[in-house]
Amino acid sequence: MSDLLLVGGRVIDPASGYDQTADVLLRDGRVAAIGTAMAGENAEKIDVSGKVVCPGLIDLHVHFREPGQTKKEDILSGAQCAARGGFTTVVCMPNTAPSIDNAGTVALIQERARAAAVRVEITGALTKGIAGEELAPIGSLAKAGVVALTDDGKCIQNNELMRRACEYALMFGLPIMDHCQDYGLVTDGVMHEGYYSAVLGLRGWPSAGEEMIVARNILLAEQTGTHIHCQHLSSAGSVRLLREAKSRGVPISGEGCAHHFTLSDACLAGSEEFWKADGAEWANLYFGDRPLPTWPAYHTHFKMNPPLRSAADVAAIRDGIADGTLEIISSDHAPHTETEKDVEFDYAPFGIVGLEVELALSLMNFYHNGRLTLPQLLAKLTCNPAKLLRFSDGRGELKVGSVADVTVFDPDVEWTSRREETASKSRNNPFHDWVMKGKTSLTIVGGKVVWRA
Numbered sequence: 418m419s420d421l422l423l424v425g426g427r428v429i430d431p432a433s434g435y436d437q438t439a440d441v442l443l444r445d446g447r448v449a450a451i452g453t454a455m456a457g458e459n460a461e462k463i464d465v466s467g468k469v470v471c472p473g474l475i476d477l478h479v480h481f482r483e484p485g486q487t488k489k490e491d492i493l494s495g496a497q498c499a500a501r502g503g504f505t506t507v508v509c510m511p512n513t514a515p516s517i518d519n520a521g522t523v524a525l526i527q528e529r530a531r532a533a534a535v536r537v538e539i540t541g542a543l544t545k546g547i548a549g550e551e552l553a554p555i556g557s558l559a560k561a562g563v564v565a566l567t568d569d570g571k572c573i574q575n576n577e578l579m580r581r582a583c584e585y586a587l588m589f590g591l592p593i594m595d596h597c598q599d600y601g602l603v604t605d606g607v608m609h610e611g612y613y614s615a616v617l618g619l620r621g622w623p624s625a626g627e628e629m630i631v632a633r634n635i636l637l638a639e640q641t642g643t644h645i646h647c648q649h650l651s652s653a654g655s656v657r658l659l660r661e662a663k664s665r666g667v668p669i670s671g672e673g674c675a676h677h678f679t680l681s682d683a684c685l686a687g688s689e690e691f692w693k694a695d696g697a698e699w700a701n702l703y704f705g706d707r708p709l710p711t712w713p714a715y716h717t718h719f720k721m722n723p724p725l726r727s728a729a730d731v732a733a734i735r736d737g738i739a740d741g742t743l744e745i746i747s748s749d750h751a752p753h754t755e756t757e758k759d760v761e762f763d764y765a766p767f768g769i770v771g772l773e774v775e776l777a778l779s780l781m782n783f784y785h786n787g788r789l790t791l792p793q794l795l796a797k798l799t800c801n802p803a804k805l806l807r808f809s810d811g812r813g814e815l816k817v818g819s820v821a822d823v824t825v826f827d828p829d830v831e832w833t834s835r836r837e838e839t840a841s842k843s844r845n846n847p848f849h850d851w852v853m854k855g856k857t858s859l860t861i862v863g864g865k866v867v868w869r870a
């Protein structure tokens with residue numbers, strides 16, 4: 418493997434606070450040097466001046482659908498989406514078919530992941546078949562190498578069982594990640610319960626259905642000392658609960674997804690309503706004279722779980738990310754085929770793809786409008802997820818000796834997200850034809866270039 422010298426970029430390491438124009442030398446899969454005057458090094462030189470060089474991005478919430486649903490995506494195509502989006506490590510959720518609730522399935526995915534463009538980490542199910550009834554063999558999952566435990570897609574309803582899951586997770590040094598959904602409150606809701614669900618005549622998924630479980634998780638994290646990470650939070654109440662609990666030192670954290678901090682439930686009423694009601698500021702900021710994307714009401718590319726919520730919730734998720742209540746940004750990349758999504762709203766599966774637009778949407782929501790500095794924003798995509806997952810090989814950091822996973826991006830370049838331009842097997846992306854600002858130029862895993870724009 419040849420050595421690489423990234424010349425003249427703005428090198429940002431959110432973990433240490435390093436932020437300077439410098440060269441980065443990658444050798445033998447590690448960061449060998451960061452500094453200036455390395456022009457004499459015997460290495461392949463890549464000019465990255467005007468670009469940001471940062472630790473390889475980490476997305477701790479993706480669905481690559483393997484085993485069992487490879488018509489939607491597989492580990493190789495999913496990893497290719499990650500590479501295009503600037504992600505060097507992704508974490509797969511266990512709601513595959515069969516689910517990842519035993520060491521054998523973990524081994525199968527590890528085997529497939531060896532050929533993937535990026536590092537693919539695996540979570541184990543908390544309960545057998547993610548059915549929420551009986552604990553999975555947590556000890557053998559830990560031994561097989563899972564990085565966290567979650568029933569994502571489902572949520573343990575029995576609080577006593579959740580308590581035991583927490584105690585086992587603690588014993589094996591694993592964090593729990595939880596999809597927060599109270600089934601009794603949510604029942605068969607398909608969109609946020611509010612003004613638009615009433616207007617559109619769709620069954621509502623109330624915010625309290627999420628907040629109830631966030632509150633439960635806070636109590637159990639406090640009771641057991643286990644770190645519980647609340648996945649894809651969508652409501653203002655969840656942010657408020659988390660903020661209060663964190664101020665008391667409860668081992669709890671949360672993540673925000675790009676769609677939840679960009680889109681609102683007005684999208685379900687069609688593009689005209691969204692751009693008029695909640696998207697006007699966005700249109701002004703980023704589209705200028707260019708045409709706004711259009712879509713009809715009831716479009717299933719806007720159906721995900723938890724659902725898009727009200728403008729006030731969207732603002733609260735943004736505030737939570739900006740003030741550090743939510744330390745992590747993820748995609749919840751959830752591919753579904755066109756035939757599955759091209760049905761009446763009620764019957765479509767929940768979920769959208771997101772790995773290829775996540776960085777741009779994060780930059781647009783937080784950096785280009787001045788709410789966060791680049792190091793502050795990048796922490797949520799690098800060192801913060803690395804810390805939650807307890808990576809010990811220096812992933813999430815960019816310093817001498819750390820693993821040579823590096824992302825180079827141009828924060829200012831404008832591009833348009835096109836339906837046909839994706840590595841995914843699926844096309845369920847609500848951001849088709851959106852103007853984006855910020856794009857990955859180079860994705861490097863273990864010192865090897867896996868994506869180049």
Ligand SMILES: [Zn+2]
Nearest residue numbers: 569570596722
């Ligand atoms: Zn989920």
